[in-house]
Amino acid sequence: MAKRIFITGIWHETNTFAATQTGLEDFHAYQYAEGDDLFAAFADTNTEIGGAMNAAIELDLNLVPGLFAGAVPSGMIKAEAFKALLERTLELLADAGEIDGVLIHLHGAAVVEGVPEADAVFLANIRQKLNPGTPLVVTFDLHANLSDDLVAVADALVGYDTYPHNDMGARGGEAAQILHRMLWSTKRPAKILRKLPFAPPPQVQGTDAAPVAEIMAKMHDMETWGGIWSASIAWGFPYSDVAHLGVGVLVQGDDHAHVTRVADDLALTIWHQRGEFDAGLVDVEDAVRSAMSAPKGPIILVDVADNAGGGAPADGTTILAELLDQDATNAVVVIQDPDAVRNAKALGLDGMFSGNVGGKSDDLHGPPVPLVGSIIFQEHVRYQRRGDYMTGQQIDLGEVAGIQAGGVTVMLTEAQAMPFDADHLAAAGIAAELQQIIVVKSAIAWQAHFQEFAKGEIYVDTPGVCASNLTRFEYKNLDRAIYPIDEDGVWPPK
Ligand SMILES: [Zn+2]
Known part of the structure; x- marks a missing residue:
């Protein structure tokens, strides 16, 4: 039996x-x-x-x-x-x-x-x-x-x-x-x-x-x-x-x-x-400048510190603020912000959105950023992951609003999801491979979906609960020196 x-x-x-x-x-x-x-x-x-x-x-x-x-x-x-x-x-x-x-x-x-x-x-x-x-x-x-x-x-x-x-x-x-x-x-x-x-x-x-x-x-x-x-x-x-x-x-x-x-x-x-094991982080101003001047896109700007797959809110604004500051064109950012989505929904498709987005979950991922732009997309988005990362998984982004602010497309989502894949963007009518700059809130998982058509990637030194620079954090429970949080540890133990 x-x-x-x-x-x-x-x-x-x-x-x-x-x-x-x-x-x-x-x-x-x-x-x-x-x-x-x-x-x-x-x-x-x-x-x-x-x-x-x-x-x-x-x-x-x-x-x-x-x-x-x-x-x-x-x-x-x-x-x-x-x-x-x-x-x-x-x-x-x-x-x-x-x-x-x-x-x-x-x-x-x-x-x-x-x-x-x-x-x-x-x-x-x-x-x-x-x-x-x-x-x-x-x-x-x-x-x-x-x-x-x-x-x-x-x-x-x-x-x-x-x-x-x-x-x-x-x-x-x-x-x-x-x-x-x-x-x-x-x-x-x-x-x-x-x-x-x-x-x-x-x-x-x-x-x-x-x-x-x-x-x-x-x-x-x-x-x-x-x-x-x-x-x-x-x-x-x-x-x-x-x-x-x-x-x-x-x-x-x-x-x-x-x-x-x-x-x-x-x-x-x-x-x-x-x-x-070197994280090779680049300052946000330099990262946006080099992504804009790259001969071919898309360039992936990796917001590791706001990695939704690692416990961050996915509403970090550090890179968005810099893209707006530098008048970036053909750039896309996904930000979780149920409030802003509701406001956009009230205004309706083709309406003019004006309000603060992102940075609302805590004060660790940059402040809310003022955003003005037309509402180019509005729908409830559900899809199934197709790539080989968590294939078949059902994703529900809740209500989604796309805002076009100059050359920057901001995709606002109601639900927090892990924005790893191009399907995520496609579901909101955005063709990932045609962008110059794509911001991903992920450490590595994004590679499974974007690397085949991305023309480059820059890991950006942003603040947040998944920052690659571990010395930003205050650990309280470690009982031994751990590299690279501490200068060095000891191995093998005596
Ligand atoms: Zn894992």
Whole structure:
């Protein structure tokens, strides 16, 4: 008879510097499904659950649905939200009956009020309810801040190998394969986690570029060695101010001593190259000037600090203000501002908009900017992601208003979304490839959609909760020196 596998998960990348808190409603607004709806929501998607579903068919596993709750990366998760999700998960587990194995999809950088290691606590609560020996396999995001507690509770863990993330389905499948391997055996892999005192900003964690690409290639080579089950590098999310912040190297395999050597080798390789993780930021005035004078567009101005995919509000105005100041032409910026959208809606299509936009969520991303222009677009925008990043995901931008202010097109959105893709612009009638300047509020994820036609990119030194310059932040919970927040850390530990 097919083995019964309980599949569940919570996913949140918590930016503890963000001004907002994340409540239960934020999970329901972004991704929430339980029971059979879970399969309906994720079938044929490039997600961990979609990948696990495909693998389950091949491996003849009977998946039993728990829930999956994901919220857009944002501020600290409210204690009551975490409690509710955990309790509901445990209820579904209790209702699931006899279970032979468990697959859990986590982020690895979730922080709850009073619970700095939320992922580990979630996992430990599930483990407690299982019969001894029940295999439990976890997937985690490349931005996880892995901790010893998290690794200890799982039998095996599989992390994304790509950033921009496009291997979620493959990793979900890999997790199911590893689980399958443990279902008829008491053998569990030896696991070694090496935590480095190193926290590079996401902007320099791209897996297609130096120095990470070569390190990942080395890791993939090691994964083919005999006795190694799986290796992952969690590059960390530096905007979670937690003691377990930092890069984690995780290697799993048959033999403890062998796994230890492989993990130490990889960890040392990364440590020796830490100086090469350079964000190369450009001052906003120079960035706009060079983008305007570039012979061919589009030039991508990357507003990393206002990365909506990392917990920033996506209403930062620093680059918009500079574009207006320098009378840029053929430039487009997306700004989340429900107030301004409402005002535009009242005026109607072709009306003349005049008002402050952006900079309203907090005082960390530039002040509201006065904007005058004609209303060229007005609609409720929903679309499905087509690129290989989170393919198939349904995006709802809410009401959207396009304002033409001289040569600058400002796309105002009601909902906060992650404006990574050209579909986002196309949905509002903007042809991305015809622009001279496109502002993206993203660290790396934009590359999956824009790099094929972009003629250049400039990472702009803007203020905000996802700034690549980590010395802008005041960390309170680190218990050791971490490079580059501090001058240097120590590795290996004495
Ligand atoms: Zn990530």
